[in-house]
Structures are given as structure tokens and as C-alpha cells.
Amino acid sequence: MNRASHQPTIIVIFGATGDLAQRKLLPALFHLYSNGYLPQKTRILGLSKDHNDSSSFRKFARNVIERSVHQHRAEELSEFLTTLDYLTGEFENKELYRKIAQELAAIDEREFKLCSNKLFYLAVPPVAYDHIFDQLARSGLTIPCGDSEGWTRVLVEKPFGKDLVTAQALDRKLGKLFQEEQIFRIDHYLAKETVQNIITFRFANALFEPVWNREYIDHVKITLWEKFGVGQRGSFYEDVGALRDVGQNHLLQMLALIAMEDPIKLEADAIRSARQKVLDQLKPLSRQQIRGSVTRGQYQGYREEQEVAAESETETFFRLTAQVNNKRWRGVPFILESGKKMAAQKVEIKVTFKEKESCVCSPDDKQIHQNVLTIHLQPDEGISLVFWAKKPGLEHELEPKTLSFFYKDSDLQQELPSAYEKVLYDCIRGDQTLFTSTEEVSAAWRFISPILKTWSNVPLIEYQPGSQGPT
Ligand code: BG6
Numbered sequence: 363m364n365r366a367s368h369q370p371t372i373i374v375i376f377g378a379t380g381d382l383a384q385r386k387l388l389p390a391l392f393h394l395y396s397n398g399y400l401p402q403k404t405r406i407l408g409l410s411k412d413h414n415d416s417s418s419f420r421k422f423a424r425n426v427i428e429r430s431v432h433q434h435r436a437e438e439l440s441e442f443l444t445t446l447d448y449l450t451g452e453f454e455n456k457e458l459y460r461k462i463a464q465e466l467a468a469i470d471e472r473e474f475k476l477c478s479n480k481l482f483y484l485a486v487p488p489v490a491y492d493h494i495f496d497q498l499a500r501s502g503l504t505i506p507c508g509d510s511e512g513w514t515r516v517l518v519e520k521p522f523g524k525d526l527v528t529a530q531a532l533d534r535k536l537g538k539l540f541q542e543e544q545i546f547r548i549d550h551y552l553a554k555e556t557v558q559n560i561i562t563f564r565f566a567n568a569l570f571e572p573v574w575n576r577e578y579i580d581h582v583k584i585t586l587w588e589k590f591g592v593g594q595r596g597s598f599y600e601d602v603g604a605l606r607d608v609g610q611n612h613l614l615q616m617l618a619l620i621a622m623e624d625p626i627k628l629e630a631d632a633i634r635s636a637r638q639k640v641l642d643q644l645k646p647l648s649r650q651q652i653r654g655s656v657t658r659g660q661y662q663g664y665r666e667e668q669e670v671a672a673e674s675e676t677e678t679f680f681r682l683t684a685q686v687n688n689k690r691w692r693g694v695p696f697i698l699e700s701g702k703k704m705a706a707q708k709v710e711i712k713v714t715f716k717e718k719e720s721c722v723c724s725p726d727d728k729q730i731h732q733n734v735l736t737i738h739l740q741p742d743e744g745i746s747l748v749f750w751a752k753k754p755g756l757e758h759e760l761e762p763k764t765l766s767f768f769y770k771d772s773d774l775q776q777e778l779p780s781a782y783e784k785v786l787y788d789c790i791r792g793d794q795t796l797f798t799s800t801e802e803v804s805a806a807w808r809f810i811s812p813i814l815k816t817w818s819n820v821p822l823i824e825y826q827p828g829s830q831g832p833t
Contacts, residue, residue, distance in 0.1 A: 368401065368402060369401060369403075369478070369479055369511075370401060370403035370404070370470075370473075370474040370476065370478035370479065371400075371401045371403070371404050371405075371478055371479040371480075371481060371790060372404075372405045372406075372407060372466055372469060372478050372479070372480050372481070373391070373404065373405070373406045373407070373481045373483060373786075374407045374409065374462065374466075374480065374481065374482045374483065375387060375406065375407070375408050375409060375483045375485055376409050376410075376453060376482070376483065376484050376485060376486050376490070376494055377409070377410055377484070377485035377486035377490075378408025378409055378410050378419065378448065378485070379408070379410045379412050379414070379419070379422060380410065380485055380486065381594060381595060382485040382519065383408075383426075383485050384426045385430070386550075386780065386781075386782040387483070387485060387782060387786075388423050388426045388427055389426070389427055389430045389431050389780070389782075390780050390782035390783045390785075390786055391406060391442075391786065392427050392431060392434070392439065392442050393431065393779065393780070393783050394783050394786060394787060395438075395442045395445070396434065396435075396438050396442070399783070399787050400790070401479075401790065403473070403474055403478070404445055405445050405446075405447060405469050405473070406445055406446050406447070407446075407447045407448070407449065407462070407465060407466070407469075408423075408446060408447070408448045408449075409448070409449050409450075409451065409453075409458070409462070410450070411450065411451065411452055411453070412450065413450055414448050414450060415448060415450075416446065416447045416448045418448075419446055419447075419448035420443040420444075420446050420448075423443060423446055424439065424443055427439060427442075447465065447469075449461050449462060449465060453486065453490050453493050453494050453497070454493035454497065455497075456497055456500065456501070458497070459497045459498070459500070459501035459503065460501070462501070462503060463501055463502075463503055466478075466480065466503070476511065476512075477507035477508075477511055477512035478512060479512055479513050479514070479515075479790075480503070480504075480512070480513075480514045480515075481514075481515050481516075481517065481789060481790065482498065482503075482504070482514070482515070482516045482517070483516075483517045484516065484517065484518050484519060485519060486519075487597075487598045487601070488519075488521060488522075488523070488524070488602075489601070491518070491532060492532075492535070495532075495535050495536060495539060496535075498516075498539060499538065499539050504516070504539050504540060504544075513544070513792075514540075514544060515540075515544045515545075515546060515789055515792075516536070516539075516540055516544060516545055516546065517546045517548055517785070517786075517789055518536075518545065518546070518547050518548060519548050520547070520548060520549055520610075520611045521602060521606045521607065521610060521611060522547055522611075522798075522803050523803070523807065524601075524606065525807055525810075525811040525814060526804060526807035526808055526811045527811075529803055529804060529807050530804065533800050533803075533804075542799075542800065543792070543794070545800075546785075546788075546789045546794065546797045547797050547798045547799075547800075547803060548785055548797065548798075549611045549612060549615050549796075549797070549798050550781040550782060550785055551611070551612040551615055551616060551781070552615055552619075552796040552797070552798070553781040553782070553784035553785045553788070553796045554739060554743075554781045555743055555769070555778050555779070556737060556738070556739050556743040556744070556745075556769075557615075557616065557619065557739065558784075558796070559737075559745070560616075560619040560620065560711075560737060561619060561625075561628075561633070563737075563745065564620075564624075565624050565625075570735075571624070573715070574690075575690045575691070576690065576691055576692055576693055576694050577716075578715055578716055579694055579713060579714070579715055579716065580694070580714045580715060580716045580717075580732065581694060581695045581696070581697060581714050582617075582620060582621075582694065582695070582696045582697070582711065582712070582713050582714070583696075583697040583699070583711070583712045583714070584613050584616050584617060584620075584696065584697070584698050584699070584710075584711050584712075585699050585700070585708060585709065585710050585711075585712070586608055586612060586613060586699070586700040586709045587699075587700070587701055587704035587705070587706055587707065587708040587709070588701070588702050588703075588704060588707060589703070589704060589705075589706060589707045589828075590702065590703065591661065591663070591664065591667060591678070591702050591703045591827070592664070592667050592670070592678070592702060593667075594668065596667045596668045596669035596670040597669035599670075599676065599678075600669065600670055600671060600674060600676050602676075603676045603677045603678075604677050604678055604679055604680050604700050604701065604702070605677065605680050605810060605813065605814065605817075606810070606814070608700050609680060609682075609698060609700060609810060610806050610807060610810045611798070611806065613698045613700060614641060614644075614684075614698075614806045614809070614810075615637065615798070615802075615806075616711055617640070617684065617686075617696050617698070618637040618638075618640045618641055618802075619637065620696075620711060620713070621640045621686050621690070621691055621696070622636040622637055622639065622640045623636055623639065623690075624636075628795075629795070630793060630794045630795040633795050634794070634795070634798075634799045634801075634802065635799075635801075637798075637802055638799060638801045638802045638805055640686055640688075641802055641805035641806050641809070642801075642805045642808075643686050643687050643688045643691075644684055644685070644686060644687070644805070644808075644809040645684070645685040645686070645687040646808075646809065646812060647682070647684075647809075647812065647813060649812075649816050649819075652812070652813055652816040652819075652820060653816065653819055653820060655682065655683060656680065656681070656682045656813060656820050657679070657680060657681040657682070657820075657823065657831075657832055658677045658679070658680055658817065658820045658821070658822050658823065658832075659677060659678065659679030659680070659701065659822065659823045659824070659825045659831050659832040660674070660675075660676065660677055660678050660679070660822050660823075660824055660825070661678050661679070661701075661702060661703040661824075661825055661826075661827050662824050662825065662826055662827060663703075663827060664676070664678055664703075675818075675822055677817075677822060678701060678702045678703065679699075679700065679701035679702070679704075679825060679831045679832065680698075680699070680700060680701075681697065681698070681699040681831070681832075682697075682698055682813065683695045683696065683697050683698075684696045684698060684809070699831070701825075701831045703827040703828065704828070704829070704830070704831060705828055705829055705830055706741075707740050707741050708740060708741070709738075709739035709740035710736050710737060710738050710739060710740075711736070711737040711739075712734060712735075712736045713734070713735040713736075713737075714732055714733075714734050715732055715733040715734070715735070716732070717730055717731050717732050718731065721760075723758070723759075723760050724757075724758060724759065727759070727760060729760065729762075731750050731760065732748075733747065733748060733749055733750075734747070734748040735747045735748075736748075738768070742768050742769070742770045743768065743769045743770075743778065744766060744767050744768030744769055744770070744771075745766065745767050746764050746765065746766035746767070746768075747764065747765045747766070748762050748763070748764050749762070749763055749764075749765065750762060750763070751763045784796065785797075
């Protein structure tokens, strides 16, 4: 089914030859194109400082897509590549913006014969944002053609700022250029199929909501373990570290979805505001708690990675416990843990229920009879529930059993769209549900910034690659 908008659209990608564009954006755009989810009239304008022209950029994109999208039709790929154009330039140089303006006007005039929609995607490290926003403002490129035609929108990658102060300054700058409804702050975890499923799972089933609280839940653990290290992203990572890279955004957003109240409606404002309320209710960690209970680690060999300082103090691992200070959750620990070069590729949310006070089981049974509900994101997406059952036999013994649902066991696996397809698709449709609001970003920084300030007093523990992180 073709559900793409009919309005001609130009997607302008800053950082079109970078890591994100290669791994995620170009494959996602091609998938959207082949499934009919891009506007019928779409052009993609790639920008970077690499000395390319449109034809070498198309070759580059062909290689990237052939490597990552295994099943594709050759003519479809060739057709898609004709939608790509390219400009070289420095993002801080106003000359580049003059060329962009010329190129966009030429496409509108030559091909679309009207003022098209313009989507600006900042697939660049956060240090480049300031220059790009300043130059976009000066060039007037972000001004829409009118109320009813030619919208302009901006997609901004995380981390949004380095702390609360810089995030708010960035917001003020963005606020001068765009209305809030034009700004799409990406947290691609929100766009993952299983993360979206959390809302459905919790609020479309009568089963779980009555026990989804401190009376029944013992603790929640959110884990994002990656087997690989920082790879080619050393210079980006040095500046950011694990807590800013995935803690302030992906992990806290998953926490928000697990802990939020029923938004009642499937509407962007209702859902964003329900997530925000939870983030606002995160109990700030005291200096003492930070020193005593936050773990910070760095994998052995990190300092030898490309573009990493020989004395680097950047963390590649953290573990901390957050508390949501409200009636539903008071006292329930939410343990957040993430690391690179870990023993396994594992992303999951584990909700462990309290043990029943009484157990109809043998007095010799010393097992802890807890139910555990796991929302699995990696290596496979799905949901599983551990419950207790009678072991078949003459004695009354209990054993754990698992009820589970995994997309890979159904025919759907092939069709699961990537998070970046959803991000691009929703931005083109103007649906902000899966993007973070300015209030959510501020609330998340309000919790994380004090930890970052006290960070230097938390010892940095070295851990073995392929391990469980620091003990
Ligand atoms: C990104 C981080 O936001 O998320 C990366 O910058 C991390 O460091 C990645 O590897 C994990 O995302 P995914 O979708 O691969 O689990």
C-alpha cells in the first residue's frame, strides 16, 4: 500500500557520508522508497565536506545499500539512486548554504514546479549543530513557503546538548528558527517496534495494569549491552561517553514508557506528556548516592582506539539506580546499565515481580518464586514471561516455565521496519509521537547533569572486553 504523502519533498542530509548515513539512513531511505513510503516526488540532497559530486555520491550510496540490503531489485536501486544529489562544503561556511539554496530552488523550479517540503536532517556530531543552525538561520532556508504548502522541518540526532544548560541554549537557538511542531528530536529507540509495543502491551491488555506498581513489582532492570567497541566513532565518543550517549536518552526513554501512566489516547501530546511526567518525577541522586552507588567503567584497550586520548577518562560502561518518586513507584529500583565490549549483544527490560508471601509448595523448596517479564530488543525482539508450574511427577515440585512471543518465530521478522525508517516516515507525516519534546529532554538532563558533575569523583574501573563489566 502506498501511504506516502503526495507533496513533493526534498530531504537534505548534513553528514551524508558519515557513519550514521551509511549504517542507517541510506538503507532506511531505500527501504522506504521500495515500499512506497516516500513521497512520490522525493529528492535527497547529501551534504558533507568530502570531495564528491552527485555521481560519486550515488556510487557511494549504491555500495552502502548493496552491502546492507541483501534482497533488493537492481532496477529499483538504480531508480532510487537517481533521486540523490550532492554538494560539498564546510558546514560553518555560508557559501555552502548559498549553494544549497540555489540547488533547492532549481529542483523546485525544474522538477516540482512548486515550492516543495524541505526536511533538514542533522546526521552530524553535536559540536556541528551550532554552526549549522546559525547558517540555516542566516540563509532563510528554514522559512516555509506558506501556511499550506512547502513546510520545513528539522530532524536532530541525540545527544541534544551536553548537559541541561547547553541543551536549553540549543533549544533557544532552535526556537528562533522553528516552531516546536517543526522540530523532531530523534531518539531512535522510541521508534523500535518492540519499544512502541510497550504502550500496547501495557495499555491494551487488562492483565498487567493492576499489578504494574510498587505493590507487586520488586525492581526493573534496563540493560543495553553491546559486544562491539567504539570502532570508528572514537572522536565522537570521547566527547560524549556512555551516560550521555545512551543513558540520558535511550535508557531513560525506556524507563519512561515502563513507568508512565495511561495516556488514554494514542496522540502525540498525550503520550509525550505522560513520558515527560515520569522523567520529571525521577528522584535526583545525592552526591553521596552518586559516589556510593554509581558504577563507571572503561573497557581495557579503549585508550588504544582510533582518535581516543591516551589518558582518556571517558566511560564506556555505567550502572546506576533511579527511583521514580510517585505513588505508583515509590521505592522500586530502576537499574540502568549499559556498556560496550560486553559479553553479549543484549538489550532488554526485565520487570521482576515480588515473591508471594505464601507459597503452596514444599517447605524444602528454597527457590525464589518470582515472576519475570522481559521485553527483549536484542538479539531478538519479543516479550517473555517466566511463571511457576508444577513439575510433572508424583511429588509436588515447582519449576519455572516461560511464555514467550518473538517476532523471529513469525513471518513478520522479514518485514520489521528499522527504527530509522519509522523516524523518517513519521517526520514526513508530521507525527511527533515518537520524538522527544523539549520538556522531556530537559527533564532527562535534570536527572543526568548532576551525575556528570560528580562523575570525576566516581572511580573509573577498567573491565575486560567480553566480560559482564566492572563488578
Ligand atoms: C546510538 C549510540 O544512539 O545507539 C551508539 O550513539 C549505540 O553508541 C546505538 O551503539 C545503539 O543503537 P542500536 O539501535 O544499534 O541498539
